Amino acid sequence: MVSKDNWPMVADTFPSHIRSVTSGLFLFLVFVVVSLPTGSILGLNVKVVVFGGFLAAFTLYLISTRDELSRGEVTFFSVVGGFLCFWSLIGALNGQANSGQIFYQLREVTSAILIAWLSIFLIRRGLFRPENLITAVIYGILFLSAAKLALVVATIVSNIDAIEATRSVFGQESLVAGNMAFGLFRMEFSADILGAFALFGLLARSVSGIRFGRVLTSVIFVVVLGSGFIAYSRYIWFIYLVSICTAIIVERSWKMLSVMVLAALLIGASSYDVISTVVQMRFQSDETDSSDIGRVEQARALINEIKARPILGKGMGAHANTYTSSDTHLYAYELQWLAFLMQFGLVGGMGILLLVAASARDLMAAKHPAKTWILLLFLVWLLASWTNPYLTSSFAGATFGLFMAMFYRLRNITPNTGSPSMSLVPSFQPR
Numbered sequence: 001m002v003s004k005d006n007w008p009m010v011a012d013t014f015p016s017h018i019r020s021v022t023s024g025l026f027l028f029l030v031f032v033v034v035s036l037p038t039g040s041i042l043g044l045n046v047k048v049v050v051f052g053g054f055l056a057a058f059t060l061y062l063i064s065t066r067d068e069l070s071r072g073e074v075t076f077f078s079v080v081g082g083f084l085c086f087w088s089l090i091g092a093l094n095g096q097a098n099s100g101q102i103f104y105q106l107r108e109v110t111s112a113i114l115i116a117w118l119s120i121f122l123i124r125r126g127l128f129r130p131e132n133l134i135t136a137v138i139y140g141i142l143f144l145s146a147a148k149l150a151l152v153v154a155t156i157v158s159n160i161d162a163i164e165a166t167r168s169v170f171g172q173e174s175l176v177a178g179n180m181a182f183g184l185f186r187m188e189f190s191a192d193i194l195g196a197f198a199l200f201g202l203l204a205r206s207v208s209g210i211r212f213g214r215v216l217t218s219v220i221f222v223v224v225l226g227s228g229f230i231a232y233s234r235y236i237w238f239i240y241l242v243s244i245c246t247a248i249i250v251e252r253s254w255k256m257l258s259v260m261v262l263a264a265l266l267i268g269a270s271s272y273d274v275i276s277t278v279v280q281m282r283f284q285s286d287e288t289d290s291s292d293i294g295r296v297e298q299a300r301a302l303i304n305e306i307k308a309r310p311i312l313g314k315g316m317g318a319h320a321n322t323y324t325s326s327d328t329h330l331y332a333y334e335l336q337w338l339a340f341l342m343q344f345g346l347v348g349g350m351g352i353l354l355l356v357a358a359s360a361r362d363l364m365a366a367k368h369p370a371k372t373w374i375l376l377l378f379l380v381w382l383l384a385s386w387t388n389p390y391l392t393s394s395f396a397g398a399t400f401g402l403f404m405a406m407f408y409r410l411r412n413i414t415p416n417t418g419s420p421s422m423s424l425v426p427s428f429q430p431r
Helices: 007-035 046-065 071-093 099-124 130-158 162-170 190-203 214-230 234-251 254-270 272-283 286-308 336-359 361-365 371-386 394-411
Strands: 176-179 185-188
Touching: 007 046, 007 099, 007 130, 007 190, 007 394, 071 099, 071 336, 099 130, 099 336, 099 394, 130 162, 130 185, 130 190, 130 214, 130 394, 162 185, 185 214, 190 214, 190 234, 190 371, 190 394, 214 234, 234 254, 234 371, 286 336, 336 361, 336 371, 336 394, 361 371, 361 394, 371 394
Parallel strands: none
Antiparallel strands: 176 185
């Protein structure tokens, strides 16, 4: 029992405990959305459960600290909420999307926006530092990558069907699979592209503030890079290369460059036949030609729909009548930017671009010399959705959150020394 004399002390410490629980649950949520191929494990949606626990703690945090949302934050949610409701209504009234498709796309878009917004909101409120969020993402990608490689090893050693095992646990749409060469097989998860940015955060310490030891850094680098290789995606390979090169340029670490070049030469010399054959098959094969032809057909179908409804589009959850790329999520296309333009029209497309620009406001205000290179990396991420639907879902929110954490830190570190300035102390938005 707590006596009346001790009650003020308990009341004073309660908000601090809630802050700790809230920040811990959110970082765990980020880890979960990055490390799991889908939200469900054996039919249980783990992401929803974790998010529900976080939401309860977050509500208690707002009540206990009386930390009200600023006028700008309320305006932001009102505008975004109105935007989503309006284009959901258009989709329903046009009769081009059933309620299930509208709900699924609305859930994916909302989860991306919420996780990204919460990332920077909690950082600005001082519940955790940008480095904590970046670390959670890196560990999440490490877990996902290690699981993929373990499945590959299990298949080779114990003749386990890793692809069917993954689909039986996480669902039929949990991965893209296929054959590579020499008995190797492809395993690509949606969050694999995030591995490239995790490697950037791992290597570009002056930007991310991450300080792992040499051994752990080497282990993470090798595991995540190996996972990226068996993703067997041309754009993922490209973005890994860009991220690593950008980290080397930002850090001006010629030693790092020398070590990587030496390692690449050694691996290339010892596994030249395997690597060259796999790469050649990925760029020149019937499967590649079929994939490219499919994207051309998508583009043609989406452009025709855009011409028919250029201003407001067909609405949330809508799809092109002549082409669908998924049996369950009809609105999902590999050319996601064109799909957005088809669904939201020119007006909605401008709204999406403004939302993306708002996520980079800290980067625009930064004066750090690495600003240009980080902007390049951010644009490479955005361009990725010309090849696959990467911009929505919870893992996309974690990706935006990762970038926003780096943007915030870049804005608030001293360019000459890279040391945190006083503005890294918890800051609050003016009411």
